[in-house]
């Protein structure tokens with residue numbers, strides 16, 4: 001059975017949880033206490049050398065990390081990844097966009113804000129991340145004003161990847177209410193079969209105020 005290595009407040013982990021739920025893929029979960037250094041342990045480094053979650057171990061023992069690579073792999077042959085070559089490349093395009101423009105801005109700001117680290121970060125860096133986050137949401141809002149989902153009008157792993165952090169922009173200090181098309185898209189995603197609504201706050205982890213070494 002597939003094993004998911006996860007940390008519950010991680011929205012990168014959430015992406016994989018959501019697809020596993022929607023595609024009804026049997027799996028078991030192993031939690032990695034990243035703030036206690038479990039990601040740095042040699043046993044976990046053998047699974048993901050970066051020490052980050054999520055990662056998966058396949059039935060045959062092979063391991064895979066990076067949330068969007070995991071999504072692409074698990075979605076193969078399901079309704080969540082198109083067969084057409086160009087459309088698959090469009091899915092890859094939005095998943096790359098997610099890493100650079102969404103995860104790297106909203107993801108960082110939300111993590112810092114919810115674990116009390118925002119004030120400790122250089123103001124210029126925070127301003128740069130905020131500008132990047134707004135730029136990403138502008139791009140998404142303009143695109144989603146013309147289409148129900150990111151690629152070819154059909155719900156796919158591109159939506160799952162972008163949704164994970166984009167819909168939590170408020171928690172990163174970026175007003176989601178400024179982006180009406182994006183809000184409507186969030187509603188469409190929430191109404192997909194086997195949607196997983198639970199987002200775990202960092203406050204469930206007493207160690208989350210520490211820095212990752």
Ligand SMILES: N[C@@H](CCC(=O)N[C@@H](CS)C(=O)NCC(=O)O)C(=O)O
Pocket residue numbers: 007010011012013034039050051052053054065066067068099212
């Ligand atoms: N680009 C990676 C980012 C993974 C990542 O940063 N995971 C965080 C949790 S959201 C983590 O495990 N951090 C601990 C660490 O980097 O040591 C992905 O998409 O999977």
